[in-house]
Amino acid sequence: MPQTLAPLLRKLESVAVLSEPERAAILALPVTVRQMRADHDIVRERDRPTQSCLVLDGWLCRYKILETGTRQIFSFHIAGDVPDLQSLFLNLMDHNLGSLVQSTVAFIPHDSIRALAVKFPRLAELFWRDTLIDAAIFREWIVGMGRRDAPSRIAHLLCELYLKQRAIGLARGYSCDFPITQAVLGDALGLSTVHVNRSLMELRGRGLITLEKHVLTILKWDELQGEGGFDPTYLHIEPLAVAA
Amino acid sequence: MPQTLAPLLRKLESVAVLSEPERAAILALPVTVRQMRADHDIVRERDRPTQSCLVLDGWLCRYKILETGTRQIFSFHIAGDVPDLQSLFLNLMDHNLGSLVQSTVAFIPHDSIRALAVKFPRLAELFWRDTLIDAAIFREWIVGMGRRDAPSRIAHLLCELYLKQRAIGLARGYSCDFPITQAVLGDALGLSTVHVNRSLMELRGRGLITLEKHVLTILKWDELQGEGGFDPTYLHIEPLAVAA
């Protein structure tokens, strides 16, 4: 399976040009590919994983379940992401990672990632950088939950998920996949399903977006961005990503 | 200034035992020490820092200002923290770092941190790990903002800040410094000052805490923890920290 790790390579190369040995070393990583059904947990709170998971296809999310049984989602992940890279140095999982839809993932043993990092410090830097962007997204998420009302919170997330997909070539014009139900959206934004629905209708009513059959289309990018107070700086998407 | 970097050393050694060369290399880092008045920005959004900042004494916080002028704080930092370590690989600041009270910080050039990381991969891991914990705290913060009401959100933060201080020996019994005004607390938790005040009174009324003259005392740890749904796992504090 020579091209299995292509999504990872593409992501790393959107930030920096890799040397041939670096590319080769990445492609030589031992992986276990696995298909997951929708709504299936990949890693759970309190687990002590010995491998991390690269998304090849599909959508994953990370979340916690509270004592009360409510769920809080704090990230969505698509091809090229390694959502639980943090388990490389934080042995004990403090949250869950699960699939939102049917997905394909590749498991990479921690040992081989560590070996890679020691041998190629620059790759270590790129992986590290990736976890830093993860944190930057969390920060922006906090800002939204603390200070934005429901419609802007939703608008902001739509902008983010659209750009994330576009950066890896998964958008078509101003459209992209959006396999997230309103209930899931509520769990991510700290809103009730009902209120998500109403806010979404407002955005549609104002002609900013279209959202049907799990496809999002942004009709008025500038206005949607304005509504969400969205400034893409925090995603740290490099010009390289666009150039490619 | 042989002991300037002691807080950093103490923090790293709470996770792993360092070799003599590693200790020496850290202590040999070139630093610029600076005193800051309260409410002073150290790094601002859009800056491109060439150094990171180690807290030696005092309290810092990271925050963003929205278009509307409101502020959202997403972290507090005390001695031993390097709040803007992420600028090592994310060149452009996407938020601000400022002092909450009079503080002492040490600036360390990125170049020398990078050199240290390449030479001692294990130190790189420890720094990396630290930024991962940063992210873990953000995740928990999101859970609180999305799913906890005001009193538990506050209770949770009190637990966190108490433990953070205790882990580096800054607590006395169940008491610790708490130089955070109710307005600042509101900016951190996405609440109005008025509501922070009322929730705080409730916690006091129920005899869980005492908070006066900028000193927090936790009277009923178990109940406060219960109120906040606080599980310290996400802080990833190692047994070593307690042993020391």
Add this chain to the structure above:
DNA sequence: CGGACAATTGATCTACCTCAAAATTGGTGG
């Protein structure tokens, strides 16, 4: 074609907000 899930709508309730003022507290200069 039925069953399960997802979206939509209606009605009521409440946690938290805003505005406004009063009471404390802490720091500072005389």
Add this chain to the structure above:
DNA sequence: CCACCAATTTTGAGGTAGATCAATTGTCCG
């Protein structure tokens, strides 16, 4: 050491975004 100012904390009184509960109406898939 006291008086005074500014920043905090506290209290009161509405107002509202968003929650909850409960149906109803799609929509997709086997």
